[in-house]
Amino acid sequence: MIPFDRNRALDILNNATARLTARAYIHEIGREFSLTPFQAKKVLKTLVEIQDVAYQDLYGSTYVMESFSKPVRITDRFFILPPDVASIAGSNDIDIRISAGISFGSGHHPTTRLCLTALDRLFFSTGPAIHLQGGKAGDIGTGSGVLAMAACLAGMSRCTAWETDPNAVSEARRNVAANGLEDRIKIIHGIMTAQDLRLSLVMANLRFPTLKQIAPDIDSILVPGGHLILSGVRVWEMDNLKTHYSAMGFSIDWEREEKMWGAVTLTKKP
Known part of the structure; x- marks a missing residue:
């Protein structure tokens, strides 16, 4: 497996000033970790497989975004998760269910x-x-x-x-x-x-x-x-x-x- 820092790879998406296509994201991964295009593609594939990122079709183009497929703890109290995913929140936690979409406010930014x-x-x-x-x-x-x-x-x-x-x-x-x-x-x-x-x-x-x-x-x-x-x-x-x-x-x-x-x-x- 190609070594890379998962959090740094996700930060590329969070810090981008615009949505990144798969090609652009692969380019940024390669530059961040000094990888070849083939190695950078493998990193993206790994991120998709572990459900950290997902592809999104928008206005005829395909972009990469952080995944909505699992619960994400945002703060000490707030979780964000898809509507059809079981909660893992504790008794003092608060679930906010959000469907994947194009509007801003997924909790990742x-x-x-x-x-x-x-x-x-x-x-x-x-x-x-x-x-x-x-x-x-x-x-x-x-x-x-x-x-x-x-x-x-x-x-x-x-x-x-x-x-x-x-x-x-x-x-x-x-x-x-x-x-x-x-x-x-x-x-x-x-x-x-x-x-x-x-x-x-x-x-x-x-x-x-x-x-x-x-x-x-x-x-x-x-x-x-x-x-x-x-x-x-x-x-x-x-x-x-x-x-x-x-x-x-x-x-x-x-x-x-x-x-x-x-x-x-x-x-x-x-």
Whole structure:
């Protein structure tokens, strides 16, 4: 067997700025481990056989993605797994079932993991957030619906989730149904705008220019003392993001970086 570091091979997918075709992934594997094309193909074959990666057909092309075929622990509490796979979660764990699709939010990308880590911390590691139990949440740019589902499964009573991509809207609704949350999560096909909402928690995994643009709308729907989880930001954008939201009256509670991506949890001052 050709020696290679499995985690480094998967990091190639996580760190890519665009989806990788099999050919492109083989090229990157070869470059990462100094392998011949034949050896790199063998590595890809091994990753497929052990169900770490899978092929995905999208718009007439075939790409490589991390596999959905087995449960994956994302944080101390949250597991992500396919709808038809048996749970391996313990009594204190939370399963989130997601079907493989083209929408963002499988749990493999660093920004999704960071958001779920922030939720885990907010609900299960910080005493002051006990008031979130039973409150209402919002998820801006929901993608697969993973953050909306995680928030409700952690204790929020309801969540309104916005998404502009019609394919993602369809997939998010299927995922919500697979988790039995149809009565608690409302998926809206459209852009989040300022409206008469009183939310205790808002989540947005979006790029920095968008997070800066929608900051006034987020401020308008979040109650004083409410919590805000932001990600989708490159590490070199984090200071600008924190400065912008701090100037609006938000205090920074927690931040973390992973593979050149960052996330931050903030509280709206009373």
